[in-house]
Amino acid sequence: MQNFISQKLRDLDAYPKINEDFYNRTFSGGVVTVISAVIMFFLFLFELNSYLHTVTETTLLVDTSRGGNLRINFDVTFPEVPCTILSIDAEDISGERHFDIRHDIVKTRVDAHGNVVDTRRDGIGAPKIAKPLQKHGGRLEHNETYCGSCYGAETSDDQCCNSCEEVRDAYSKNGWALTNMDLIDQCEREGFFQKVHEEKGEGCNINGFLEVNKVAGAFHFIPGKTFHLSEFHVSDLFAIQTDNYNISHRINKLAFGDYFPGVVNPLNGVQFLQETASGSYQYFLKVVPTIYTDARKRSIQSNQFSVTEHFKNAEPGRFRTIPGVFFFYDLSPVKVNFTEKHMSFLHLMTNVCAIVGGTFTVAGIVDSFVYHGRKAMKKTL
Structure with a gap:
């Protein structure tokens, strides 16, 4: 029985052996073997590299998500605008408006050469003032609040305004311009104009982030504090400014959402130098929702954007253009999915076997043609 099984297995042998007496090794066969081995080695390295590295697949889908927030990270430097008068506002098409945003914002005073003068987190506290003017008209007494x-x-x-900033906020909420700030006791005692004078010739780096609704909207950096009047935005420094503001700027960073591998933010490092007397610089952004999923199935919800730019001059005889840098963004209805994929080990083994078998087969055919071709030529000669 054992001999019968052994005979049957020998009959199934797909690799019949040839007696060594029938081997005929040639120089051309050795050359073909070396070349095929080199080819197999490089093809194996290529497959190994593909196995060790991931590939990213891109798919486009309709964005059906609703609601949520959009995080805007920014870092912008204004070489000619002092930190004291630089403010940031945001609004969206839902009607939500935020003027002179101070939360999560850091301002850094810089000199004409870009060196840091002072850093402070915006909106924290106000200078203490001694014996300020009370609401009833008299000065603060020792036992008074x-x-x-x-x-x-x-x-x-019962509303009180205990600082220059609170007075400006109250005027802004009423849509009024605070034109005579030197007559405001809080501003005079806190030295608002003194701070503006001290920072004359300085610039400002402003960085931080905004949390806005995930709808189309805008945000802007302007010298002064904005109040809303009818359909217009007006700066409360317009009535007291004597010089045009130079809104030259450098965008060190602008991103919608978290960083993910391969993201390109087209405004990073962009610089604008103002050559005209006054005007506003506008960026129109198209924000594309993006989901990045790595090989470990961890997802990053973020965004990409494209941009077009426009500079608007202040034209004499018309409603005065507010100097500043304005960003108008809109959301794309299409969502991009980036998915990292890793080649499986079985796929690697299949490709390696195909490389070895295919190369040996092709090399054997080439060697056979060379060997028999040489024999035919010798026979003819």
Whole structure:
């Protein structure tokens, strides 16, 4: 029985052996063997590299997500605008508006050469003032609680404005321009104009992030504080400014969402130098929602964007253009999915076997042609 099974297995042998007496090794066969071995080696390295590295597949889908927030990270330097008067505003098509945003914002004073003068987180506290003017008209007494006047901008009888910033906020909420800031006791005692004068000739780096609704909107950097009047935005420094503002700027960073591998933010490192007397610089952005999934199935929800630019000059005789840098963004209805994929080990082994078998087969055919061709030529000669 054992001999019968052994005989049957020998009959199934797909690799019959040839007696060594029938081997005929040739020089051309050796050359073909070396070349085929080199080819197999490089093809194996290529497959190994493909196995060790991931490939990224891109798919486009309709963005059906609703609601949520959009995070805007920014880092912008204004060489000619002092930090004291630089502010950032944001609004969207849902009607939500935020003026002079101070949360999560850091301002850094820089000199004409770009060196850091001072760094402070914006919106934290206000200078203490001694014996300020009370709402009733007298000076703060020793046993009194301070309640400063809002100079007609109060929305209730018990409202107090205890700092220059609170007075400006009260005026802004009423849509009024605060034109005579030197007559405001809080601003005078806090040295608002003194700070502006001290920072004359300096610039400002402003960086941080905004959390906005995931709808089309805009945000902008302007010298002064904006208030809303009808359909226009007006800066409260317009009535007191004597010089045109130079809104030359450098965008060190602008990103919508978190970083993911391969992302390109087209405005990073972009610089604009203002040559005209005054005007506003506008960026129109198309934001594309993006999901990046790595080989470990970890996803990053982020965005990419494209941009077009436009500079608007201040034309004499027309409504005055607000100097500043304006970003208008809109959301694309198409979502991009980047998915990292890794070649499986079985796929690698299949490709290696195909490389070895295919190369040996082709090399054997080439060697056979060479060998029999040489024999035919010798026979003819």
